[in-house]
Amino acid sequence: MRINRRDFVKISAATATAASATAGTLGAGMMARPGPEWVKSVCRFCGTGCGVQLAISDRKLVALRGDVDHPTTRGLVCAKALYLPKIVHSPTRLTHPMIRRGGKLERASWEEAMSLVAEKFADAIADHGPDSVAYYGSGQALSEESYFANRLFKGGIGTNNVEGNPRLCMASAVGGYVSTYGKDEPMGSYDDIDHANVFFLIGSNAAECHPVIFDRIMARKQESNRVMVICVDPRKSPVQSIADVYLSPKPGYDLALLHGMASAIIETNRHDEEFLAEHVQFKKVVDGKPVSVGWEAYREFLDDWTPEKAEAVCGVSAQGIRDAARAFAMGPTMSFWTMGLNQRTRGVWANNLVHNLHLLTGQIGKPGATPFSLTGQPNACGGVRDTGSLCHILPYGRVVKNPAHRAEMEALWGSEEGRIKPAPGLHTVAMFNALGQGDIKAMFVLTTNPAHSMPNLNAHRRAMANAPFLCVIDAFETQTTRLADVVLPAAMWTEKAGVFGMSERRYQYQPCVVDPPGQARPDLDVLIDLAKRLEARGVVPEGFVTGKLEDADAIWDEMREASRDTAYDFRGMTRERLKRERGVRWPAPTVDHPGTARRFVKGDDPLLDAGPYADESLAEGQLKFYAASDHRAVIWLRPVVGPAEEADEEYPFLLSTGRVLEHWHTGTMTMAARELRRAQPKAFVEIHPEDARALEVSTGDLVHLESRRGEASIEARVVDMPQKGTAFVPFHWEHAGSLINDVTIDAFDAGSKQPEFKICAVRLSKARTV
Amino acid sequence: MTVGVHVRTRLGCERSVALALGEFHGIEPIELEEPGTLGVLIRDETLESAQARLREEVTRLENVLVAWPIHFEW
DSSP states (O other): OOBOHHHHHHHHHHHHHHHHHHSHHHHHHHHHSOOOEEEEEEOOSSTTOOEEEEEEETTEEEEEEEOTTOTTTTTOOOHHHHTHHHHHTOTTBOOSOEEEETTEEEEOOHHHHHHHHHHHHHHHHHHHOGGGEEEEEOTTSOHHHHHHHHIIIIIIIOOOOEEETHHHHTHHHHHHHHHHHSSOSOSSOGGGGGTOSEEEEESOOHHHHSHHHHHHHHHHHHHOTTOEEEEEOSSOOGGGGGOSEEEOOOTTOHHHHHHHHHHHHHHTTOSOHHHHHHHEEEEEEETTEEEEEOHHHHHHHHHTTOHHHHHHHHOOOHHHHHHHHHHHHHSOEEEEEOHHHHSSTTHHHHHHHHHHHHHHHTOSSBTTBEEEEOOSSTTIIIIIITTTOSTTEETTTEETTOHHHHHHHHHHHTOOTTOSOSSOOOOHHHHHHHHHHTOOOEEEEESOOHHHHSSSHHHHHHHHHTOSOEEEEESBOOTTGGGOSEEEEBOOTTSSOEEEEOTTSEEEEEOOOSOOSTTOBOHHHHHHHHHHHHHHTTSSOTTSSTTTOOSHHHHHHHHHHHTTTSTTOOTTOOHHHHHHSSOEESOOOSTTOOOOSSTTBTTTOGGGTSSTTOOTTOOTTOBOOTTSGGGOEEEEOOOOOOOSSOOOSSSOEEEEEEOOTTOOTTSTTGGGSHHHHHHSOSOEEEEOHHHHHHHTOOTTEEEEEEOSSOEEEEEEEEOSOSOTTEEEEEOOOOSTTOOGGGTSOOOBOTTTOOBOTTOEEEEEEEEEEO | OEEEEEEEEOTTOHHHHHHHHHTSTTEEEEEBSSTTEEEEEEEOSSHHHHHHHIIIIITTSTTEEEEEEEEEEO
C-alpha cells in the first residue's frame, strides 16, 4: 500500500507515541496524561521558515513534527529543528540576571540589573550625547522586538547607531536588490521552484544551510529530465553532487564568470531585446556617481569579458561559461545565492551581476524565473531588513537620509521633528571600532554573539572586553555574555509570541506555548522596561512608549500602519489572521488579500491595482518595476576587482569559512543538544589532498592557521572539496584555538559594509598529531 | 524512541532502497505516493542512536539522495 506524506507523518507520530508509552519514564508519564496538544509554529533556525507542529504537554514541548499543511515546506524539517525541544529545555539556559562585580558576573535581581542598564545608558546620553550609545540586534529576534528597539534608539534616544548581525550575512543582498530594483527583498517566491527548469546556485551550500529548500530543488529535478542544476562555488559543497554543470571559479573572481556568461548570452543572441527595451536601463559609476549609459556601452563593456577573457581571470573554462550561459538563457531560471556572494568586499556587485543575467535574458517575473537571495537568519528579512533596523534605514523601505521618510516615521512614532538624525549611524565594523576607541560608552547586544561571529575577532573582542558598559541579553552563556557588564536571561522560541519574516516575504506567527526557565523574560519585555526607565530619566520623551506601546499586539498594529503606502504594504496581516494562517506573503494590503507570490506583476501584485504604485494601463501578467527609477531595473557595468587580500608568498593559502548541517552559527543553541554536538563535535579545516601532501598533513592532524590578524589550531580533514591552495573552516566552535574568526578579515564592501568572511590569506602548517 | 524520516531516492530505485532498508533491524520502510520518496521509521533506544542510524545506515545506502527526519518524540 502506498500512502502520502501527510499520512506518513501521522503514522510516524502515532508509532512514536505508542513506543514512548511502553518504554521508559517519559512514556509512563505520558500514559497518565491525556494526549499532547499539537499547535502550529515556525522553526527558528535559517531563513527558510519551515512550518512545524509542536506537541505540548504540561507546558513542556514533548514532540515536534514537520507541518504537512505548510504551503512551502510541506512537512519537511532538518536535523536542527528536530532538536529544538531539547535546546529549549536545556539545563544550560540562563535563568537569572547577572551583574559584573569585582571582575566576576554575580547573580542579581531584575530590578538591580535594569536600574544599572538604564543608569549607564542615561548617563552616557546625558554626558556624551545620543551617539555615545548603540544597539546591536539580531535576525534571531522577533519582528516586534527589532522594530521596537529601532524605534527606541532612532526615534526615542535620537541615535542611528542601530545595527545587527544581518549586516554580517545579508547586507550585500539588500544592496543588490535596492540598487537594481529600487527596493529590497525578492520578487519571486518558493512557488517558483515548481516551475523552474534551470536552477543557478552560486555561492550557496543550500544542501546544508537551507536543506528543505534543497530538497524541493531535488524534487523538481526528479520530475523532469529537462531540469538542470548549475552550481558555481569554489568549494565542492554537497550541492555540486546534483549539478549538471559545476563551475569552480578562483575565489573572489566570479564577477568575471558572471560577465563572461552575459557576454556568451549576447554572443549567441539569447538576450531578450524586447524585455531590455521595455524594462531595463544601464548604469555605471563614474567618479563615485551612477551615470546612465546605453545598450551599446554595455555590449562594448562586455567585449572585455568574452568567455575566453573571463576564463583567464576566473579560471573557469570558456566552454563551461558558455554551457552555463546557454542553460541560464533557456529557463525558466531561478537563481539562489547566499553568503558566497554576500560576504565579500564586492558583494553588492556580485549580486548586481546575477540580477544582470536575469534582466538580460528576461528570466524574471514569470513562473520559475526569478533571482532569489536565500536568507541566513530566521528573521533577517522580516525582523531587521524590513523594519529598517540597520544604521542607514528606516521601516519598510525608508532611508534615514531622506527628510520625507524621517518625517513620516517621526509622525508615526510621536517623536519631535528632527529627532531622527539625517546621517546614518555606525555600521557594524565601525560600531565595534568605536567601542574599542571609547566613543561608544554603552552598548546593548540582543540575541547575538558578536564576540564569536565578528571577523578579525581579536580586535573586536578586545573592544567588547574593554567597553565602558556592555549589556547582553541571551538565552545561553556565550563568548559575548562572558565579556558583559550585565547579562539578562532571555526567553526563546516558543516561550514568547511574535512574528518571523522568512526569505520569500512570508510573515509567520509563532505562539507562546511554554514557560521560560527561571526568571528569563522575552526580549520585548526587557526593551519596553528599558524604554520606560529611559523615559523616567528624561533621555527619551515622556509618553514615547508608556501608555502607547505596552505589548507586542500594539507594536504589530503600529508596524502594519508603518507599511501603509510603501512597497511592503502588509496592513492586511492582522494578528488574528497570522494566528490562523500559515503565514502570508507581503504585499497584502487588505485582510482579504491572499498575499503575493510574485511582486511587480499585474494580477499578482496588489500594489499595481491600488495605491501609489497602481497602474491601470497594465494588462494581466505584465511586469512593472514600480520601485525603480523610471520604473526600469538596472543592469550595472561593474568592474572586476578581486578580494581585499590575495594569497602571496607569506600567506599562500586562501581561507573560506562556512557552516555544517548540524550547527547554527556560533553554536549557542545547537551545542546545547548533545546529539548535534556529538554529530559535529569539533572544528575542522578542509584541505585539498595535494596541499596536504605538500604540508605532510593527514586527516586528524592538528593544523595551524595563521593570518595577518590572528591564528587558530584546528584538526585537518583531507578531502577533495576545497580548491588546491584554499582551505575551508566552519565557524561554529569556540574551543580553545578553534575560533576561526580570530583569523578572518574585517575588510568590508564599500556599499553594503558587509565583511569579507569568505576570503582571506593564511598560511598553514602541521602543528602536531591529535 | 521512533524517528520518522523522509527519504529521497533516485527515481525508480524506491523498491530496491526499501528492500535494503528492510534488512536493518528496527528500520521500517513505508512506500509513499510521491515518486522517488520513501517514508522510514527508525526505532532505537535513544534519539541519538536513531539519529546515528539515520546518518550511518540510511543516508549511506546506494541510491539514497538525502534523508530528512520529519518527526520525533522527546
